[in-house]
Amino acid sequence: MCDRNFGIGADGVIVAMPKGSAEYPGRVVEEEDYAMRMFNSDGTEPEMCGNGIRCLANFVAAIDDADPRAYKVGTLAGLIQPECKPDGQVAVDMGVPTLTPADVPTKLAATEDGAAVKSQMTVDGATWLATAVSMGNPHCVTFGREKGDEKGLAVDDMDLAAIGPSFESHETFPARTNTEFVEVVRRDYVKMRVWERGAGATLACGTGACATVVAGVLEGRTDRKCTVELPGGPLEIEWRESDSRVIMTGPAELVFYGEIDA
Numbered sequence: 001m002c003d004r005n006f007g008i009g010a011d012g013v014i015v016a017m018p019k020g021s022a023e024y025p026g027r028v029v030e031e032e033d034y035a036m037r038m039f040n041s042d043g044t045e046p047e048m049c050g051n052g053i054r055c056l057a058n059f060v061a062a063i064d065d066a067d068p069r070a071y072k073v074g075t076l077a078g079l080i081q082p083e084c085k086p087d088g089q090v091a092v093d094m095g096v097p098t099l100t101p102a103d104v105p106t107k108l109a110a111t112e113d114g115a116a117v118k119s120q121m122t123v124d125g126a127t128w129l130a131t132a133v134s135m136g137n138p139h140c141v142t143f144g145r146e147k148g149d150e151k152g153l154a155v156d157d158m159d160l161a162a163i164g165p166s167f168e169s170h171e172t173f174p175a176r177t178n179t180e181f182v183e184v185v186r187r188d189y190v191k192m193r194v195w196e197r198g199a200g201a202t203l204a205c206g207t208g209a210c211a212t213v214v215a216g217v218l219e220g221r222t223d224r225k226c227t228v229e230l231p232g233g234p235l236e237i238e239w240r241e242s243d244s245r246v247i248m249t250g251p252a253e254l255v256f257y258g259e260i261d262a
């Protein structure tokens with residue numbers, strides 16, 4: 001289905017399932033309205049997909065006359081709560097990020113409180129500074145190589161295909177990782193490009209945008225409310241101080257309906 005030449009073409013496939021029909025090993029997910037499974041274009045199954053859950057909410061809202069159009073969706077990352085707004089945006093409570101190497105999982109050196117922030121990582125012979133964040137799925141966020149470089153990377157000039165695979169399969173991340181390359185335009189506005197685990201360079205990554213702002217706050221580079229500009233468009237992210245939950249707001253648009261002969 002993801003093959004862009006001989007299939008439909010996609011970065012991944014989202015399956016919207018009736019409540020109670022999915023299993024979440026190691027997690028208790030109660031009171032779900034729907035279950036979501038996601039598959040990367042390489043066939044692997046990640047824990048969560050931020051863009052995907054906005055699409056799922058948009059999709060079920062079209063067949064479900066619930067009001068408000070707010071849903072509790074079971075995922076391998078736990079219960080995630082999207083709400084379709086009247087202006088076409090979908091706001092998603094993405095839950096609380098986890099930062100300890102055991103949760104990410106990463107072998108990056110952790111600071112005293114257990115979070116791996118601005119840790120040195122050698123990739124293809126060069127040193128990078130990385131912060132590891134789990135939004136249920138693993139993220140390696142890097143603003144660049146140099147300490148004190150507050151603006152981060154010049155992301156437009158980066159050749160992601162040249163460096164992305166080396167991050168994805170780096171020994172530091174035993175479950176492989178998504179990697180976000182970030183440029184700070186202002187404290188409330190960053191540009192990000194992503195190399196995704198199991199999908200390569202994509203135009204946007206919702207969990208990656210959330211991880212970027214969490215890392216930006218931990219590194220002292222961004223505010224808790226921040227716009228993340230991606231090649232596919234901007235996402236509004238807030239890492240809420242009151243309860244540590246991350247709220248992602250962005251669009252989801254119908255492209256087409258179809259039936260698949262499996």
Ligand SMILES: N[C@@H](CCC[C@H](N)C(=O)O)C(=O)O
Nearest residue numbers: 046049050051137205206207
């Ligand atoms: N490639 C990711 C899963 C998909 C993430 C997605 N693009 C998003 O919007 O969050 C993984 O393997 O973790």
